[in-house]
Amino acid sequence: MTDTTTAAPATRVDRTRLFAWLQEYGVYAAVLTLLVLNVLFTPRFLDVANFRTQLVQVTPIVIVSLGMALVIGTQGIDLSVGSVMALSAAMVVLYLGYGVLPALIVALVAGAAVGAAGGSLVAYVGVQPIVATLALLVGVRGLANVLVPQLMEFRNPDLIALGSSSVAGVPIIVVIAAALTLLMAFLVRRTTFGRQVVAIGGNRTASELSGLPVKRVLMTVYMISGALAALAGVLATARLQASDPTSLGLFIELSAITAVVVGGTPLAGGRIRVLSTVMGALLMQLLSATLIKHNLPQSWTQMVQAVIILTAVYVTRERGPR
């Protein structure tokens, strides 16, 4: 009983098709347009150094938003990612004495543990995702501050190298983010787990009746989001060459949600667009960089970003009711 084609069917169809196209390729078109405009109008835009800076800056957001896309695909949301970054920043310096790898593992496990806490609240207790992860957002930041109360510098050359060296001119952290993007795309498209995540987001009751391990999958999704946020925290710390649990990752959950939404993943779940999510993050980064280069104040950037978010949501919504 959905009557979408009521008045003026011809224009309606055109609009529907336009919106469908925009939802599918809008982000790519927007990124491309911005790039072309920049090449034409921004001096020294094609500078390699400039590109590197932009990519390095956006890397933590990209990594966090990969996990966020997965969570949003299940009709959930993970607000705890910023605090998990802070926690992993604290963990990694505390355990740096054992070497980079053990410290990294401890940080990732801590992130996954926070995800498990949120995931079990959501899956087994039935707490709404926004509430469960809001509690973690507050609590985990506090825990991180208890562990490392103030900015703590470190001199471990390996960790510094992780944050600042490059492979064939590309910063290692960018390579890591790219690899994770491909891995996530593979996970979503080709694995049992990925298909189950999408199905659960699309129709949870039907998934349960089809025998999918709904609770376990939900739990895993939040754990992955936590681990990815922890990795982003370690990489950001490595680049800063200091652990800063007080301010690291503040508000990054909002940037990640923005990237996912602008990328065309509906908040209603049932669809996960990995590459578009990365494009969404790049678009926002490129946008603010462009406006800054043209000496427009930060407040302008924010307003333009708001317009883009609303447009993305509007386009996604139009396709929503089937």
Add this chain to the structure above:
Amino acid sequence: MGASEEPVLEARQVTKRFPGVVALDGVSFAVLPGEVHALVGENGAGKSTLIKVFTGVYRPDGGELRYQGERVAFGTPLEAQRSGISTIYQEVNLVPMMSVARNLLLGREPRNRLGVIDATRMYAEAEALLAGYGVRTDVRRPLRTLGMGAQQMVALARAISVDARVVIMDEPTSSLEPREVETLFGVIRRLRDDGIAVVYVSHRLDELYQVCDRVTVLRDGRLAHTGPMAGLDRLRLISLMLGRALDEVRTSGATRFSRDHDAEATGAPVMEARSLTSRHVLRDVSVSVRPGEVVGLGGLLGAGRSETAKAILGALPLDSGVVLVAGLPLRRGSTTTAIRAGVSLLPEDRKAEGIIPNLSVRENIVLASLSRLARGGVVSDARVDEVVDAFIRKLRIKASSPHQKVSELSGGNQQKVLLARWLAVRPKVLLLDEPTRGIDVGAKAEVQALIDELADEGLGVLLISSDLEELAEGSDRIIVLREGAVVAELSGADVTEQGIMTSIAHHSPTSGPLAVEPVTRADHSSKAESHD
């Protein structure tokens, strides 16, 4: 009981269409002041649409609505409520976190001179109001701390206290204890004596006979019957609801089933459910299915047919009972284990419980068998394509490509996609809940033929259908449920539409030890039915 002749609420030749269906087709219905009028009908008969027309949720496309002798058109539910038509829905729709008193007087709380709510007076008023319905409780407590019955009473008290002339009750007893039902009936009788008109919607025939004066039967959006309750034979009422005139029950023909009911399926049951019990829903239901056998579940809406199927799959919380598949008990409450053991359920509500709308035909088909089509967690595209192509061909699913979104298919093809999903897991028992509802005639015949074929291949099938003809012709054996309990088991020559209707009508749960029965094997029903 002082019923005057002028109806207080009346629908004349009301028609309501939705895209693709006519929900109400020239239905006339009138309720007199001081009468309790039963409104009955099976799924899709148009009861809820009619109620929604009365309460201002829907506007009729044709016909007129008359209230207290005047033509009316309610724009919103609030308008209908203000003019004195109150509705109590199946699920209580009040505010669970607010106090009982706040709920009762919501929107018309007594205020003091400053315009602030006068709590003392509010509590006193609420207490007095509830006491009138035999409910004594602390009105300061949040509503949700009350039992379901008490909540229902609060809803009722609220509905009536707004100066209602007409009270519409939609299955008010579905979650009540027998004692609470008695209280409710007391209240209903008092309303009647006060000259208030009550429209009573329920599937429990006993209740209708206990409390209603007149009855209107709807079927497929049309008026099937209206008349006094007293003197209306049970069997006749059921045949009116199910749309089978007793003398014109055909023997066979219209369906595509070709089963011979004499085929005595022998051997051990592939699935055996023993004494499934769940409060308010199922009472001691036992069902078994042998390989190659189609067992029908008969009964009216709300008799517990779908619930039995869900319970077998482990999707309905049970208080007691056990399900055995191939002789081994399943872990209770785990659909995953049930499916792994070989139980599959084609759910009744295709849209809400079946398809994943935003996924493709292909992905919907392999959803339940993903783990089998994957190696090390990675789905093998080649194997998926193989399975999907095979089923699209076998079930003749009409889709532009396997990658078409399932939500774009017709109902019949969606149903076939779901069947394919379940056949792909190679089940031992297939539970089919209304497999042909809402699909066109051609697809219906195909699905019926397929059920036959699957049973011939040795699958055990549990068939639920409100289409009596389909049930009688498709099943080898039929278990008839009523109010959540098994009342009869029909086999052999008794598997007929007539037989089903007779069992629904004549096994009264109130009549204690079961009296004379045409076909009996209802060992487990008598002790469970001291209820009521």
